[in-house]
Amino acid sequence: xxxxxxxxxxxxxxxxxxxxxxxxxxxxxxxxxxxxxxxxxxxxxxxxxxxxxxxxxxxxxxxxxxxxxxxxxxxxxxxxxxxxxxxxxxxxxxxxxxxxxxxxxxxxxxxxxxxxxxxxxxxxxxxxxxxxxxxxxxxxxxxxxxxxxxxxxxxxxxx
Amino acid sequence: xxxxxxxxxxxxxxxxxxxxxxxxxxxxxxxxxxxxxxxxxxxxxxxxxxxxxxxxxxxxxxxxxxxxxxxxxxxxxxxxxxx
Numbered sequence: 001x002x003x004x005x006x007x008x009x010x011x012x013x014x015x016x017x018x019x020x021x022x023x024x025x026x027x028x029x030x031x032x033x034x035x036x037x038x039x040x041x042x043x044x045x046x047x048x049x050x051x052x053x054x055x056x057x058x059x060x061x062x063x064x065x066x067x068x069x070x071x072x073x074x075x076x077x078x079x080x081x082x083x084x085x086x087x088x089x090x091x092x093x094x095x096x097x098x099x100x101x102x103x104x105x106x107x108x109x110x111x112x113x114x115x116x117x118x119x120x121x122x123x124x125x126x127x128x129x130x131x132x133x134x135x136x137x138x139x140x141x142x143x144x145x146x147x148x149x150x151x152x153x154x155x156x157x158x159x
Numbered sequence: 160x161x162x163x164x165x166x167x168x169x170x171x172x173x174x175x176x177x178x179x180x181x182x183x184x185x186x187x188x189x190x191x192x193x194x195x196x197x198x199x200x201x202x203x204x205x206x207x208x209x210x211x212x213x214x215x216x217x218x219x220x221x222x223x224x225x226x227x228x229x230x231x232x233x234x235x236x237x238x239x240x241x242x
Binding site for chain 2: 054055058095119120125126
């Protein structure tokens with residue numbers, strides 16, 4: 001159904017939100033709405049020096065691509081980009097970017113939200129904290145609220 | 160069969176991957192977890208609460224009831240925390 005292939009990238013390098021939006025929309029006159037979400041590393045009031053993001057190479061790309069295709073079938077989109085970084089990421093740095101482009105805003109907002117809810121608790125990434133005081137940090141626990149956010153989309157699909 | 164581990168499962172077991180020969184009686188993901196737990200203190204420590212461990216067979220998420228069926232790669236990891 002979708003006439004484009006979602007642009008999915010897993011990389012350690014940073015990304016440029018403006019450049020990615022430009023790349024998605026350049027020369028297009030059919031796009032009326034672009035929604036971007038970028039997730040960044042928080043410093044937790046000075047407690048953290050960095051997050052270490054581990055991922056499952058191969059599966060991360062495959063899973064995000066699969067769900068991005070679901071989004072492209074569920075909403076009328078003209079473009080969808082997802083970039084997820086791995087490795088050491090310091091407070092203030094980018095972690096993740098989702099861009100959804102559509103004719104109208106509703107589909108773009110929904111698709112971006114859907115893809116982010118998936119990324120939080122289904123994409124094979126794990127975050128470990130590095131403490132600013134040098135003590136060893138813990139792996140971040142999964143949150144029930146993220147599971148609930150994901151269930152919301154399933155319920156809508158059934159209803 | 161190749162086993163791969165991530166995040167605190169990897170840290171507690173003390174290795175990122177290994178090759179294992181499964182006993183014939185081990186046919187599902189859940190049975191694999193149970194069998195691994197018996198292999199030593201580090202496995203017991205990593206897999207103490209098997210219900211929280213997520214499993215992927217050939218890079219696809221599966222339930223613990225899923226048959227291994229000669230899978231080439233099985234991954235064990237904690238709940239994901241991406242985004």
